[in-house]
Amino acid sequence: MLAAVVAGCASPVEPAASSSSSRATTTTTPVNVYEQQRASGVQRTLDELSTALRDGDANRVDALLDAATAPAFRARMRDTAVNFSGSAVRAEAASRSTTPTTPATASRAPSSPSRSRIARPSGSPTTSAPVPPRGTALRLDDFRYQVAPTTEAEILVPPDLQQRLDEQGSSDSWVAPIELRYALGGASTPGVDEPDVVVDMQLVMARYGDDWTVVGDASAIGGDPAPTQLWDLPGLGATDVSTAGGTSVIASYPDTAVVVERARELVPGSVDAVTAFWGDDWPRRAVLVATARPAEFSALARSAGTDVAAAAAATVYSRVDSDDDVAVGQRVVLTPSAARFSAAALGVVLRHELTHVAARVVTAAGAPLWITEGVPEYVGRKGTYVRFADAAPDLAVAVDAGQLPTDLPADADFAVDSDTARIAYQSAWSVAAYVADRFGEDRLRELYLGVAATDDPARQGEAIADALGISRAELVAGWRRWLTTQVR
CATH class of the missing domain: 1.10.390 (Neutral Protease; domain 2)
Structure with a gap:
């Protein structure tokens, strides 16, 4: 019998802008030409960062980070670039062993002129191209960092970090209000074809001449780090599944190939089962995420205190757009326990969670x-x-x-x-x-x-x-x- 699903398993996961440390001081500065030029310079760097990450260019990403960037933030940015490049899932596929075969007709001469005249020696193995067990790289319909408008007081960089930036030759610094705007595709685009998800965050920026570098997120000034996204965790893969409302996507991490295979088979029927009860007034497609480690689930479901061993899944979302009756950024996140479920048990979990997806826009908090x-x-x-x-x-x-x-x-x-x-x-x-x-x-x-x-x-x-x-x-x-x- 299944363990209970996570309590409150349909909850918003994108918090408001990360709060800074109480040690940081604030000051109010009216909008002026200097601020406009600063915002323009920072946006140029953000555009370069967005492109480098989306292209999977880890070296270019690293060049945009400041010398004072913390190792954890640098590693997170590199993981993102590697994930978008697809190199991790390609390496995983290449590492799978292939089984040599010896066809009975391997040494025969070709029987028609259209075939090759070079006979394969008897006993020579044939191999097939490795099939990615968890799909390929995740593709996005949209991905960009942009400076966000704000009327709040400016947050100053703490003195110790500012001193280091000064020693490096920085002429200016800014705790910039940022919006990360993204929309998932899938293993291909448009994929799940979702509306833009907007994540409010802060990035600490430093200026050197006419250029700006990225120092880190709010954790660099004692605040909370930016919310963890799918691509922030190592080894991300994605595979597409055709469902009644279009393409559904299964994102996954290493050691989840069995769960991905089962989910790929079960998702179309699970969508149909939910529709049979609820009707077709829901997207009839979804994003599933298979995790293999408690830390992966906790980071994506924002549930650090959850007993992952006793849970099956959590359905999370970014926001509900009441005007358009759309729940934005819904994700069904499977716990590592899903690996122990039979196909029948996993089907129960998927139908349960997809009912949350269908009902989200009419469900009060x-x-x-x-x-x-x-x-x-x-x-x-x-x-x-x-x-x-x-x-x-x-x-x-x-x-x-x-x-x-x-x-x-x-x-x-x-x-x-x-x-x-x-x-x-x-x-x-x-x-x-x-x-x-x-x-x-x-x-x-x-x-x-x-x-x-x-x-x-x-x-x-x-x-x-x-x-x-x-x-x-x-x-x-x-x-x-x-x-x-x-x-x-």
Whole structure:
């Protein structure tokens, strides 16, 4: 049976601009010609950096970094360039051993003039071109750093770093407000064809004559580093999968080839299963990320405190554009535990997480987890069990012992590192299964649309009445009775 998925697995992951250290001082300077020239000079360097990274030119990237750049930031920039060059996944493919074959007809003379007249010696091996196990390099539809407009007070470089820059001959420095704008493609472009994701960040820049160099991100002045992106981690690969809404993409890291292969086979059917329940008013394509190490998952899912061993996946996003009804930057990030899942178990996880993708634009930030996790659990597990106990073994044991739930599961019960998480997820699934069994799947979807649209308990109660024609208390009572019939 699957471990519970990460609690709060549909959460925004791109924070606002990185905050600087409290040690940094600020000053206010009106916009003037000097500032305009400084912004123009920095933008030229950012344009060069964007092009060098996108082209995978690690040497050119290194030349744009300052001598004072911290080793960790320098390594991160180099990893990005290497990832975009595709050299890591090509090397991985080349390292795969090929199996020599000895065709029975290898020593025969050609039987027609159209074939080569040079017969292959008997026993000579034939080899096929290595097939990349995780695809090829990730291609982007857009990737650029640009100076962001701001009305905030300027942050000054701390004295110790400024002294080093001065000693190197720098004539100016700037903690520049920056936007990284990008849109994924896939193994090819346009690939997943997503809207631009915008990441607010800061870059410390230093001037030498007419040129500017990149010193580092906000961590260089004691602030938080820029949010980790897919290409910041070593060994990134990407493969495209055709799904109902277009191209889906599976990004991955070393040692995930088995998961990638299974996901490639399962994603199209998983998209179709979600559409069968939700309808076609969602993109019907997605970006999946296979990780092999806890640090990879934690960095991409922004969940440093998560017990990765007990989790299956997390669905994260950048922002919801309410005007266009679009959730931007959605990613289904699989934990390293996915490598232990059978194809059937991984299918449950994918259908669950893709339901989050489908429902994101209509889900309020404070919506109750009994509905936002229960419905994805229902879609994920549909058709995978015969008995109630197969889908909810812990809940079945509790009900059989007379320990019926007294209310819908509370949000706190879903924490992955809590003892109540398994029962909470199984209870949420059973609520959705009960509603589908008694009222039908169309009403279950209506229930989600109403309850998940608000964090107000009173409005949630009204949504229950609108969708099902009963009160919240009647929903709980009916669910409890249904549980006893499923177990006994």
